[in-house]
Amino acid sequence: MSYKGHILEVKNLCLSLCNADGAPVRILNDLTFSVRSGEILGLIGDSGSGKTMTALAISGLLSDFAQADSGEIIFEGEDLVKKSPRERRRLLGEKIGVIFQDPSSALDPLQTVESNLSEIISLRSKNKEEGRERILRMLKTVGFENPEQIAKRYPHRLSGGQRQRVLIAGAALMNPSLLIADEPTSSLDTVTSMSIMQLLHEMCQEMGISILFISHNLNAVRNFCDRVMVMKEGAIIDSDTSWDIMGQPKSAFTAELLLKSKLDPKALGISRGVAQEDAPVVLSAEGISACYKNTFFKKAHTTPVISGISLEVKEGESVGLIGSSGCGKTTLVKTILGLIKPESGTITKSGKIAAVFQDPVSSLNPAHTVRWHLTEALEASGRKMSEDERKNYFLKILEDVGLSGKHLTRFPHQMSGGQRQKAAIAMCLVQEPSVIIADEPFSALDASSQASIIKLLSDINTKNGTTMLIVSHNLRVIKAMCSKVIVMDKGKIVEAGDTDTVLNDPKSDTTAALLKARMYEA
């Protein structure tokens, strides 16, 4: 890797956005950093710290209403801030590539992969045959074994990981000198994330592309980047080589971020929920299979999404359910909750089951306050309370989850991701369930919020004695919280048992692959 010069220098960049009342809010505050040619530079920080705004400011993709107040962005010796939007757009196609967080809607759904990618080629060369050749070669480079078939496919027939590969192929086709990757793996499962990061690493080394890698995933950054910068409130507060910053953080904030991301059970003060010897079984499933039914005219899928699943959860214990995406975890959860009717098998449950889902943004109704959500959950549980009783009860529950009375009148958009997830958990608690099923409750949150939600769920488990079934692809979380673990692959349970036994001595290839990908997980 050559460290000769700086490909990008950001000097004293300040940027403001208007809030809902029209008052400007400073997003980037005197931001100064540089990217050396041929390096991978990591940028970490909590959500809202200005990481994505930095990416948008450099790439020139900010909306017209947000422009740099002052400062310089010097790319290959030229100040981008002084350039016209048209010139900056041209630069985007040639020298700067960008890939974004969520690949699900980042490709035009009406066009094939080839057509989505050909727009990059056609800007530069008129030769169609040659362009097609280049696209196929690049699809092969990013790891598709059957580029011809992939090129003909429409985006909805690709998985999340495959779409992100296509987008990376798009960015690489431009042959840029700088690639900005904004959380490129955070919506993908661990195994897929690992392969995407390896791909980026190869591109950096073989094509000499410098990469600005934005993430809240500290482990990924540690293993993948040459240098790391820590961002807080729109400014860089710490920067060093990745080994030094992870080993000996200079600022207290970085140290705290690291501690939280390690999810060390001792530091968090959490312990695993273990069932008593003679604890009764609160949830059991025997030989259940399920598939998605289609409409009136269409036949159901012939291959079930999950099949032959049997499990048993005892009162008070905390069970982890792991597996890569698409293995049927969520289908199993939906079947247990009764949202999908099983084709065969029986589910026995004693007491109520409540659920927390992955995305706290869409699982709360945006038109209503926290109080409305709690009242609805209370009414659904069938209990009657007077106005005063209800208010005191809500206040107590909110306090339990780490919110306060002032949050009762808040709408979902007025809270952070972590607060929304806490409100969702409060809704669960109001129902006084015997089992809480949490489906990927942390993966949409940043490191700090993740740590607090894990602590909360663990406390509910160990102190209230509520049984937990936690679905996650994050082994670190499962290891810290769960006494038992179930591993799924392709709709079947491949391994189950005591957490330490399964994770220390995996019997199945699936578990081994999950463990191998662990160094990249959040």
Next chain:
Amino acid sequence: MGSAVRTALIKLCEFLLTALLVSFFTFAAFAIIPGDTARVMLGPEASEEQVEALREELGLNEPLAERYFDWLGNAFRGDFGNSLSFGNPVGDLIASRLPVTLGMSLIALIFVVAVSFPMAAVCSRNPGSIKDKSLSTAGHILFAIPPFALSMMLILFFSKVLHIFTAGRYTAPSDNFGAYLVSLLLPSLCIALPKVAMTFKFLRASMIEFSQGDFVRTAKSHGLSDLRIMLKHIIPNSAVSSVTVISLVLSDIMGGSLIVEQVFNLPGLGRLLLSAISRRDFPLLSGIVFYLAMMTVLLYFLADVISAMIDPRIRDGRAA
């Protein structure tokens, strides 16, 4: 491709089923509403025996189901019986009026598409700009004017002020195709303008939504110009959702032509319908209503087919 063929077959079955149901309800409605066809034909002077004889002759005493299947069988052969007031076969009467109504609908549709897409594209580029606000306001005003008022204003303006149009002059397409088009131009405009406003309003919202979408951001990061992004990504994507709206607009256009034909004094289907109603000409009336209902069902079927042609997700049987 198997799933695409299956989706098409399912759509076709849905279409046939809907058409059958609509035909039944049309027939049943005319069988139930008061007014005895035989009595109407013979007039109030005729005796009870004469009316009963005619009822027998026309088959009106048969059970409803039997009459329906007879009528359906004839209808599929294009035979709706003879009009009571004109004496000619109903099918011929409808066919003779079609050039006016279909021609106006088509011209209006072309006008709606040709105007609303560019207007929406211009507005969605800079929502909230002066251009956007003035075009949106113009749209709202057009939307609020009823077609008959608009017709009269346009007739006054073009014939009394500019002296380039004579209301009520109609040339058949077989006589002079150019003159035929010209004679339909102004009435088509009257039908189209409020619909332009409606389609524009919908398209503008959908284009603004798409232009903030992730795949547009990807296209920007690929270095495409705003114009190419509009043509390649935003317009095709908003076309998918607008196909349904345009099919609604088109069935509305056919309804709108009933009034405009009256104002412009054109020999279209709408005037035929009005005269059938006022003369209690049930065979003619049920024929026209059946025809209009079938056209609407057919339009929705075509809209589904076109959406599936544009959107691969619909071909695969998924919601867009």
